[in-house]
Amino acid sequence: MQLLQVGPTFPKTPFLISKSSPNGGVVGILSSKKLSLLYDTNHSLASSHRHERCKWASLNQSISSSISTKAASVDAGAPAISPVTAEKDVLAALSEIIDPDFGTDIVSCGFVKDMNIDESMGEVSFRLELTTPACPVKDMFEEKANEVVAKLPWVKNVNVTMSAQPAKPVFAEQVPMGLRTISNIVAVSSCKGGVGKSTVAVNLAFTLAGMGARVGIFDADVYGPSLPTMVSPENRLLEMNPEKRTIIPVDYLGVKLVSFGFAGEGRAIMRGPMVSGVINQLLTTAEWGELDYLVIDMPPGTGDIHLTLCQVVPLSAAVIVTTPQKLSFIDVAKGVRMFSKLKVPCIAVVENMCHFDADGKRHYPFGRGSGSQVVEQFGIPHLFDLPIRPTLSASGDSGIPEVVADPQGEVSKTFQELGVCVVQQCAKIRQQVSTAVTYDKSIKAIRVKVPDSDDEFLLHPATVRRNDRSAQSVDEWTGEQKLKYNDVPEDIEPEDIRPMGNYAVSIDWPDGFCQVS
Numbered sequence: 001m002q003l004l005q006v007g008p009t010f011p012k013t014p015f016l017i018s019k020s021s022p023n024g025g026v027v028g029i030l031s032s033k034k035l036s037l038l039y040d041t042n043h044s045l046a047s048s049h050r051h052e053r054c055k056w057a058s059l060n061q062s063i064s065s066s067i068s069t070k071a072a073s074v075d076a077g078a079p080a081i082s083p084v085t086a087e088k089d090v091l092a093a094l095s096e097i098i099d100p101d102f103g104t105d106i107v108s109c110g111f112v113k114d115m116n117i118d119e120s121m122g123e124v125s126f127r128l129e130l131t132t133p134a135c136p137v138k139d140m141f142e143e144k145a146n147e148v149v150a151k152l153p154w155v156k157n158v159n160v161t162m163s164a165q166p167a168k169p170v171f172a173e174q175v176p177m178g179l180r181t182i183s184n185i186v187a188v189s190s191c192k193g194g195v196g197k198s199t200v201a202v203n204l205a206f207t208l209a210g211m212g213a214r215v216g217i218f219d220a221d222v223y224g225p226s227l228p229t230m231v232s233p234e235n236r237l238l239e240m241n242p243e244k245r246t247i248i249p250v251d252y253l254g255v256k257l258v259s260f261g262f263a264g265e266g267r268a269i270m271r272g273p274m275v276s277g278v279i280n281q282l283l284t285t286a287e288w289g290e291l292d293y294l295v296i297d298m299p300p301g302t303g304d305i306h307l308t309l310c311q312v313v314p315l316s317a318a319v320i321v322t323t324p325q326k327l328s329f330i331d332v333a334k335g336v337r338m339f340s341k342l343k344v345p346c347i348a349v350v351e352n353m354c355h356f357d358a359d360g361k362r363h364y365p366f367g368r369g370s371g372s373q374v375v376e377q378f379g380i381p382h383l384f385d386l387p388i389r390p391t392l393s394a395s396g397d398s399g400i401p402e403v404v405a406d407p408q409g410e411v412s413k414t415f416q417e418l419g420v421c422v423v424q425q426c427a428k429i430r431q432q433v434s435t436a437v438t439y440d441k442s443i444k445a446i447r448v449k450v451p452d453s454d455d456e457f458l459l460h461p462a463t464v465r466r467n468d469r470s471a472q473s474v475d476e477w478t479g480e481q482k483l484k485y486n487d488v489p490e491d492i493e494p495e496d497i498r499p500m501g502n503y504a505v506s507i508d509w510p511d512g513f514c515q516v517s
């Protein structure tokens with residue numbers, strides 16, 4: 001076992017923790033004289049979910065082996081099993097369902113909520129709270145959850161309801177107020193103009209809405225806003241809420257839209273050297289409400305507007321749009337590098353105007369391969385091809401996006417695949433960030449995942465609390481420790497752990513202290 005020292009040490013009580021391993025590990029505190037073990041994950045309650053599941057599985061077996069007795073007692077109206085066992089039983093069954101994106105079972109993913117069991121009546125109800133209402137496998141989850149729980153010998157009736165997490169960014173504290181009810185912000189970007197970026201942004205947004213998500217589009221192209229041409233809402237003007245000093249987005253088919261093109265008279269005033277500031281203001285003062293996805297149609301290029309926008313807006317991911325010409329590769333590479341510097345993952349490349357079919361043949365007027373070159377060279381996992389289609393151009397001009405006008409068509413199918421990719425990748429990104437540091441109540445330890453690795457550390461909560469280096473715990477001038485060892489109860493547990501930025505977490509403690517580590 002490898003012992004690792006983490007973080008600044010508390011006077012007299014530097015702490016050592018072990019790397020957790022599949023075989024378990026030891027969490028301990030090294031006082032000046034001795035190492036006192038707090039718990040050993042091999043032998044105590046400190047078992048992982050996997051161990052817990054084994055226990056449930058064996059419980060399951062013993063339940064199954066006495067089906068007849070229990071069925072008889074259920075019929076007689078007597079409780080078949082204890083409430084605790086019944087809940088473990090249901091959770092064990094549900095943990096057979098694996099989320100294909102996270103590769104983890106839905107219990108460990110934290111999807112199971114509001115469990116209600118009447119074991120004497122054999123009735124089970126619970127809610128599956130998914131990361132997004134647009135989850136492409138939600139029907140499978142619902143069906144499977146019903147199936148696996150109904151199979152339990154004592155269960156007579158299962159009631160599963162489906163819901164999605166409330167819309168909220170992962171780093172809520174760092175986000176401008178106006179964007180704090182948006183879960184994912186996806187930039188659609190290209191380095192050159194006219195490659196079809198707005199076409200992709202608009203059709204992607206309406207695809208996500210069609211999948212059940214709450215969606216908004218922000219057209220950040222001040223000099224050539226395309227959104228007003230591509231959609232045809234009845235009311236085409238952004239309204240102001242003078243009391244709240246906010247902007248009310250335009251609505252088209254339930255998707256919220258903000259574009260300079262809808263600014264009416266204000267457009268002339270808003271154009272000018274303060275473009276970046278105006279973009280940020282428009283974006284952050286819009287009343288977006290709760291959104292699962294805000295799609296940003298970025299202006300073409302990689303200039304100052306992009307940098308300021310990316311600094312203000314916590315982008316979840318970027319989709320790059322390009323055309324097949326060899327020259328496009330150089331442009332796209334610039335865009336990928338910009339997002340990489342800003343730590344925004346590029347999740348997909350859309351190669352637009354790839355080909356058209358005529359005379360029974362497929363033609364590639366701009367050549368082939370620049371999209372796949374981007375995917376290979378930069379390790380972007382997904383590539384989508386869009387053909388040249390007169391209908392795509394016509395629907396853009398008519399104000400009805402192609403995916404709305406022809407939802408069963410070939411182009412809509414490609415957008416459906418792109419939509420699924422965006423939903424899955426955003427969910428993965430959120431999960432990775434939000435599970436980097438978690439509290440494991442079963443072993444009373446804070447788990448810290450090492451990025452890009454399966455390794456993780458276990459930290460003792462009281463030790464983490466005692467090692468706070470903020471002004472509340474340490475005198476800033478003298479360096480003297482204000483927080484005394486005994487001020488922190490040995491069994492203190494964090495109430496909430498939230499990620500802050502890429503490297504920090506904030507921890508809420510029961511004494512009201514919020515620690516940033």
Ligand SMILES: Nc1ncnc2c1ncn2[C@@H]1O[C@H](COP(=O)(O)OP(=O)(O)OP(=O)(O)O)[C@@H](O)[C@H]1O
Binds near residue numbers: 190198
């Ligand atoms: N696959 C396609 N087939 C046919 N027409 C297309 C296709 N993609 C885009 N177009 C058309 O090409 C024109 C430019 O597309 P779009 O406005 O989406 O590009 P853009 O990259 O956003 O341009 P800009 O940077 O100027 O905003 C539009 O008229 C659009 O309808």
